[in-house]
Amino acid sequence: MTEPLSGARAFALLTDGTQIEIGRLGAADLDAVRELHDGLSEESRHLRFFGLNRAMAGQVAARVCRAGGDARDHAALGAWLRGELIGMAEYEPTGVPGQVEIAIAVADRMHRRGVGTLLLEHLGSLARANGIVAFHADTLPENSSMLRVFADAGLSPRQRMSHGVVELTMPLVPDDGYLDAVAERERRADVASLEPLLRPRVVAVIGASRRRGTVGAELLRNIVDGGFKGAVYAVNPHCAGSDMHGVPCVATLADLPEPPDLAVVTVPGYAVPGVAAACGRSGTSALVVISSGLTAEQGRGLLAACREHGMRLVGPNCLGIANTGIWLDATFGARRPVPGIAGVAVQSGGVGVALIEELSRLGIGVSTFASVGDKYDVSANDLLMWWESDETTRLGVLHVESFGNPRKFARTARRVAARMPLLTVLAGRSAPGTRAAASHTAAAATPELTRRALFEQAGVVATDDLGELVDAAALLATQPPPAGPRVAVVSNAGGAGVLAADACADAGLTVPVLDAATRRALAGMLPVCAAAANPVDTTAAVSAEVFQDALDLVAADASVDAVLALVAPTALGDLRGALGGIGKPLAAVVLGQAETVTVNERGVPCYAYPENAARALAHAWTYARGRNVPRDAPPALPGLHPQEAAGVIAGYLAGAPDGGWLPPVDTFRLLESYGLPMAPWCWARTEDEVVAAARELGVPVALKAHVSGVVHKTAAGALELGLDGEDAVRAAFARLSGRFGGDLGGMLVQAMAGEGVEVLCGAVQDEVFGAVVIFGAGGVDTDALADRAARLAPLTAREADELIRAPRLSALLLGHPARPPGDVAGLREVLLRLSRLVADHPGITELDLNPTIVRPDGVMAVDARVRLAPRRAWDPYLRRLR
Template identity: 35%
Template sequence: MSIRHLDSLFDPASVAVIGASERPASVGATVWRNLSRGRYAGPVYAVNPKHRRLGDAPCYPNVEALPQVPELAVICTPPATVPGIVAALARAGTRAAVVLTAGLDAAQKQAMLDAARPALLRILGPNGLGLLVPHSGLNASFAHIDAQPGELAFISQSGALVTAMLDWADAQGIGFSCLASIGEHADVDFGDLLDYLATDARTRAILLYVESVEAARKFMSAARAAARNKPVIVVKSGRSEQGQRAAASHTGALAGSDAVYDAAIARAGMLRVDSLQDLFLAAETLARFRSNRGEALTVLTNGGGAGVMAADAAAQVGVPLAELAPDTLAKLDAVLPPNWSHGNPVDIIGDAPVERYVRALETLCADPAAQAVLFIHAPTAIVPSADIARALAQVPKSATARLMGCWLGGHGVAEARQMFKAAGIADYPTPEEAVRAFAMLRAYHRAQAELIEAPSAAVLIEPPDVAAARALVQEALAAGRTMLSEPEAKAVLDAYRIPVVSTRRVPPEPQAAVEAAAAIGYPVALKILSPDLTHKSDVGGVALALDGPEAVREAAEAMLARVRRLRPEARIEGYTVQAMASPAHARELIVGATVDRVFGPVILFGHGGTAVEVLADRAVALPPLNEPLARSLIQRTRVARLLQGWRDTPGARIEAIQAVLIAVSQMLADIPELAELDINPLLANEDGVVALDARIRLDPTGPAGAAHFAIRPYPAELAETVEWNGQTITLRPIRPEDEEAHVEFLSHLDPEDIRMRVFYSRRTMERSELARLTQIDYMREMAFIATAPGPDGQPRTLGVARALADPDNEEAEFGIIVRSELKGTGLGHLLMDKLIRYLRAHGTQKLVATVLRENQRMLALAQELGFQPSAEQPDPETVAIELPLN
C-alpha cells in the first residue's frame, strides 16, 4: 500500500494537460476547458504537437518543451502513446498523472506502470473520468459540471456515477472534498485512497462505489483504519452472481461472493447500502445528521396520515419508535390541543400555528428518549411553511442536532426545505426515505460499535490437537483423496474440540452395520459412505432412528440397493453408524467454511438441516473470529431469535455455538489445505452443541491458512519468554483480550510518566481509545507487551512498546511506557529491542519518535539503542529522533 505522492494528485502546484485540444466534444478539449477556465489558481499547461496556441494560452509540443515540470499531468491521448508520455513525465520529475485514456491493452498498461515505477510517479486510471478537488478549484476531469466545496469524498470505479453524483449534489447543495474516478485502478486503488483520505482534514466522510476489489488484505487494512477515523459508506454492485461455480458442500454453494463482500464491509466498520439512491440518502444523512446516535425514532407531524406512513416504514425496516416518558406526554398535553394523538407519532393537528410547532419540538427534545426527531410537515393554508421552517431552524443547536426534516410537497415547501438545508438539518422528500436513512445510520453505528468490541479475558478454550488434524489431512492427500470420509471429518472436528456424535465406519455389509449398532447402542443413524455422494439424503443414503438389529439390517440392504440403482457409478466404501442424537429442544444449525476468490477464507453460519438452501438463512464472516465477532455473526441470522428460546423452550447455549465458530476460524488458520467445510446439522440446545454430520474438502495447493486471511490474524508466533531481573516474563503482541489488563496498567501509571509519553496527564481513556490500543491492525501496527503473573496469579501488563508504520512502511513512529515502579530496570530496553527486531524483519526503513527534552531517561535509552537526533527539529521543547533499520 502506498500514499506516496498522492498529495501531488490532490493538491498539485501545477498541471499539464497532455492531449489538450479545441476539437468540440473531445476529452482533451473538455479537460482543458475545465482546468483553464475553472477556479484552479496554479499554472496550467497545454501539450499537443498539433497546436501552437489554445485560445490565449501557448501550447507545447511535448513534455520536454514545458517551461517547468508539472506536478500533475492529465493524459488524454491514444493508448499507444501513453507509456512513452508517462516515461517522459517520470524523467522530468512529475509526481502524479491522471490517465483518462481508455482501451489500453495489458501490455500497454504494464509498460505504463514500468515507466512510472522508477520515479514513483503515481497513476490514477486509466479509463476514468478524472479527479475533482473543489477546495482548490482543481477539475482534472471531463465532467459536465464542477463540484461545490464540502466535506464528502466520493471514490468510484465508474466515471458515469461520478457525473450522476455531481448532478445530484449540485441540486441538493451538497459539497465535496474530492471526487475521483479510479477507472481500471492500475496503480492508485481503493486502499491507497482510503489511506490518504483517512487523515485528510477536509474529508469528514468517504463514499465508495465498488465493482471489484483485487488486493483484499490491503483494502481491508486501509478500510479498517479509515473507518475508525470517519464514516465510510459503500455501494457495491453485483448482488446476484450468475453461473456460480458448483461446490461440493452447502457452504461452497451458499457463500456467494456478494455475501462475502457484505461480511468484509461490515468487518471493516463501513456501511453498505443497496443502491445509488441509498448512497445519496446516506450522504445527506452523514453530511447533516451523523453525530446523532439515537436508536429509536420520534415522529412529529401536523398530519396523522403522514405519521402513520412513517410508523409503517419504521416497522418495515426494524426501526423502533421511541417510548415517550409520562412527563413528556403531560407537557405535550399542556401545549397541544385536546385532540392530539397522545403518543408517538406526535400529531399536533393541521391547524397548528408556529408557536405550537416550536413548543412541541422543545418538549420532545427535553425527553432523553427522543434522541432523533423526524419532523414531517404537509403544507396548509393556515401558516406558511417557510414561517415554520424559519422558527424551527432558530431553536437551540441541541434541538436541531436531533432533527430530521420531511417537507411534503413541491413548490409550496421549497423555501422551507431550503431553510432547513441552510441550517444544516437533514431533509428528505418522503417519510419512507427519511426512515430508511435513519435505519442506515443505525446500521453504521452498529458497525462502528463492533470495531471496539473486546472479548472477555476470562474465557479459556482447550487448545486443539493440530497435529492429529493435520495428520488426517496429509494421509488423505497422500492417498490422492480431496474428500475426507465422514469419520475422518468428524475426527478433525474432535481434534478442534467440537463435540461430535459417536460414529463407526464399517464395510458395505449389512451384518457389519448391525454389529456396530449393537456396540454403540440403539437407536442409531445409518449412512452410506461414498466419496462420490456429497449429499447422501438426496439418494436415500440416510436412515434415522433405527431401533433394533432387524431395522438396521433392512435399512442397510435397501440403502445399498437404492444407491447402486440411482448412482451406479458411485464408489461405495461402506456405512457409517452413529448414535442417534436427538437432544430435547435442539435447533438445527449449519457452520461452514470456504475460500472466496477475493477475500480468502470465510466462515458461514445459519439455519441448518436438509432445507438449508430453501430457508436461505445464513450470514458470512471473515476470520479470525473472537467472541464478540462470533456473536455478531450469529445475530445476523433469523435463527438467532429461535436460539433465544420461546414459551417453554429454553434458549440454546450461545457460548457453545460461539466456541464452534472460533474453532473453525482457528482450523482455517492452521490447515491451509482446508478448502470447504460443512457441519450440518449442528444441533444446539440449552446444554450445548453436537455435530451430527461433517464434510471436508481439501485442496493440496493450500488456499486457506492464516497467510491467506484478508485480515492478518494474531501473530502468536512472535511471543517469547525471556529472563528479566530473576524472573521469567512474556513478550508478545497485544491482543483485544488485553483490554481489561490494559486499563489496570494505565491506572497504575504515574501522571508525570504519562505526560512524558503522550504530552498530557490524563490516566483514563474513552472506550474507543482503549480499542485503538488493544485492537490493532497487525499489517501496519505492532505493540509488544511485557507480562508476568501478578499477586493474584493472573498475568498483568508491565510495559508496552508500540510502533505505527506509514502506509508505505517507510517510517514507523514508536512509543514506549512501563509501570512507574519499574523504570530503570531494563524492561524498556527489552521491549524496544523486541520491537526493533520485528520492524527490521517486517521491512520498515526507519523508526522515529518525538520526545520531550525533559524526558532524559527516554533520550538516554534511545541513545543506547542507536537513535540519533533528526536533521530537522520541530520545536525547542522536543527532540525528534530516528533510527535507520535497513
C-alpha cells in the first residue's frame, strides 16, 4: 500500500489529465519556492498575501522550507510539472488545538487546471494522519478562484466575514460528500488522461516486424486490417524507408512526421526502458508495453520514464488494447473483437482471448478491451471510470488477480454498478501460498473469503469460473435484471422441468406457487395431462404458439420475477421459435444444444443445461438486489475513545518496536476503549490475588494462564473453567502453576458467561485489502467448521447485518422452537465497534474475540487476542497514481 507523503513524491492527475508530482517541501526546495512566488503577478500576490511585495518572496520561502518541526504544527507540499514547481500548499498552527491555518499558491499559468484542489486534498490527508481535525483559511472576498476551490473540495466549509476578510473553517472529515467530490474529480481527470490511450489519432508500433507469426507483425496487421482510421507507423531500424504491412516504417521515433498519441512496444525486455524514454522525449502520450520478462530494475526504469514524461502505461506483459468504437485492435489476438456493449479488463492475456471469443460469438460484443498485464499503471480502476463515462459500454467484465487499491476499487465499482452490471471471476481463491496464521481470525482470512467480501461490498457479481461468468454475461447483456428471486419454470418435458426447479433452489432462487387465476388459465389452454403448477409442464404435444402463450401468461403473474423456459426438441415440433420477449427476464434451456450458451435471434440466452440457466438468473438477481440497496455510511457510535486506544498501542510498540501479542490487561483495555463487551475480569499473579479476584467477581470463574508464545489456551492446557469456591480456585491455580512454572506471567480471572451461541468476531489487517472483519462459528471447533464470512472495515449497519446472516450458524442466532433467538442487535453493535477499532488503528494486525457468547439477553466476549505491528496510517481515497 502507498503510505502518506513523508518525503517521497506521489504522482497525480490534473483536470486535463496532465501528470504532476506532489511531495513534501524542504530546505532543498528553497530556491524553487522563492521563484514560484517571484513569478506571481501583482494580482495573484495581492489575493494570496493581501499585498506581498517581491522582496518578501525569500522570507516566505525560508518559512515554508524550514527544517525540523512537528508535522502536527507545520507542513508544506509542492506540486511539480516536468521538474518545475508550479504550486505549493502549507499549514501553520493557529493556537486552537487540532486546527491549522492553510495557504495555497499556484503559478499564474496553471490556474483553473486543478492544482490547488489537488494540493488541498493531499495536504488534508497529511494533516489527518497527524491528528489535525480542521483547516482554517483567510481569503479576500474578490479571490473567487480560491473560494471556489474551498467550496468545491467537499469539506463543507463554514465561513464568516471579519474586517473585510472571508474566514473559512473546514472540518477534515472524509465523509461521503467529500469522497464523492474527490471521486468525481478523479473520474474526469482519469478519463482525460486515458484519451490518448483508448482514442488515439496516431499510433506507432515499436518493434514491428515483417515476419508473420511474431508479435510485432501480428499486432501491426491487426491494427491495419481492423480498419483504424488514424495514422499508423511502424518503427524498426532494420526496415526503415519502406512500407510494412501497408504502413510506412521509420528507423526511430525521431523520424516520425508527428508524435504518436499511442506507442505499442514489442521490443525485448532489456530495451523497454530506453524505448519508453525515447517515446517520452518524442511527445508520446501513452504506452502499451507488450514485452514481458522485465527485471525489477528494467521495470523501475519503464515506470520512471512514464512518470517523467507524463505517459499513461498499460502493461508490461500484456495482450494489448482495443476500442471497437474507432476500429482499433492493438492486440495480437487471433480474433478481432466484434463491436458491442461489453467493456473488458483482464490481467491474463489468455483469459482476454477467451472472453473476446465468447462475447463476440454471443453477439454481445466488446466496446473497449484492455489486457493490463503486470499493472504498472493503468488498472481495473481506470477502466471502470472510462466505462462510466462511455455511452457505449453497458456491461463490465473484469478478471482481476491482484488489487493495488481495493478500497478505491470498491467505491468506484459500486458507483459504476449502479449504471451497469459488473462481472468478475474469483481468481486466486485457493489457500496455498497464504502465510501460516497464529490466530483463528487470520486462519479464516483466506484469499477467497476476502475477495468475496470485496466484490460483494463493491456490487460486483463474482462467479466461480469463467464459464459461469460467460453464462451470467449472456443473461445480463440481453435481459432486464429481475425484480426478485421468484422464478417460474415452464417446460415441455416434466422431468427436466423438475431438474430446473431443483437447480433454481440450489442457486438460492425460489419457485413460488402460481396464482390460482394463472393456474386456471393454464389448465384451460394446455392438454389435460399437463401440470399447471410451478414448474409448469406443457407436455410435448403443445405447439410453439401455445407454448409462447403459456410463457406470456406465467410472466404476467404477480408472484413471478423471472421465467426459466425449458424445451426439449421432439419430432412433434420445435419450440425454440417460441422463446422471445415476455416483459420479464427470460432464460431458456434448449436440451441437446451443442454450445453451453447461445443467444437466439430474439435476444434470449439459451443454455444447454438448467443448472447454467439457474445460476445465471441467480447472478442477475444478485446484481439487481445490490443495485437497489441504498448506500449508507458507517454509523456514529457513542463511547469510542480512539486516543485511549492509540495510547495502548503506542505504549506497547514503544517497548516492542517489531510488534507482537498484546498482554491480556492491555488487550482488554484496548477493546473496552471502543465499548466492546468483555466478560468481567481481573488480573492476578499470586494465589491470594487469584482467590481475591474470584471473590470479587463472584463464582463460578475461569482461570486463564498467560504464557508467552501460547495463543490457543485450550490446546496448551492453559485454561481452567467453572471454578466454584475458594478450594477449586486454589487447586486450579496450583495445576496451572505446576504446568507452566517460571513461564507463567500471570493469570486472568474471569466470570463465567452463561450458555449461548458461540461465535467468532475478529479482524485482520490484510496487506492488500486493509482491515477485514471476520464473523462465523466460534469456540474450539471454529477452524474445523470453517463457517464464516468477511467484510471490509469499517462496516455499515447493513453490512454488519449481511455479515451476521451469511454463515450457516445464523439459523441458530435467529432462533427455532428449541432455542430462543439471540441478541442480534447486540451482535451487530459488537461488529460495528470492532470494525471501527481496526479501521481507526491499522497497527492492530490480528484481533480475535473467540468465543463471543450470543444470548437472548446480550452479547459478551469471553476471550480475546490482539497482535500489533508498526504500521502507518493510509488514505485509500487520496488521488494518486500507482
